[in-house]
Amino acid sequence: DGGITQSPKYLFRKEGQNVTLSCEQNLNHDAMYWYRQDPGQGLRLIYYSQIVNDFQKGDIAEGYSVSREKKESFPLTVTSAQKNPTAFYLCASSPGTGASTQYFGPGTRLLVL
């Protein structure tokens, strides 16, 4: 089945720890995105990538880092610099040039111990 997978479903972070959230897609999409969702709020863009080995900061990039070494994969690292990391993290992808429609993965909930 084609789609977007995110792992793990739940992730616990200790103070001062970096954690990495996985996002994989087999839709052959060029563009990938990371969003953060807080309770009762809309989605806010963290980072996005148009092609392999290229990525851009979104609206709330501070405390996060990404890489795009493969077309299928766009992992997000939540660093210790992110002081309020508890949230629901969503990965999305879109075909790329000229295509606005984004398709989402099932999400990862990050909790701080």
Added chain:
Amino acid sequence: GQQLNQSPQSMFIQEGEDVSMNCTSSSIFNTWLWYKQDPGEGPVLLIALYKAGELTSNGRLTAQFGITRKDSFLNISASIPSDVGIYFCAGQGPERIQGAQKLVFGQGTRLTINP
């Protein structure tokens, strides 16, 4: 930055009733998208709109791209229990970013249905 105002924030209805929600923007959009999100899951695309005035249906769902390009609405007819969830609008402005398209999201409408 661009902002979307989605209303209402929440709705409590009886099963079988029709539902209407809308989004308005302070600036022009080229694309409007409507998503549904179940608790603990990612949003699922319901309807995509690409032209001003466009009216598109997906089963009991109907959405329209406003002719001013600053608004969109979503209607659900004859609601059923599985319609419960949070509905999000999203828009993409006219700025061209080759490859990736940045979307602006509304804050969501939470739909609750009493059987």
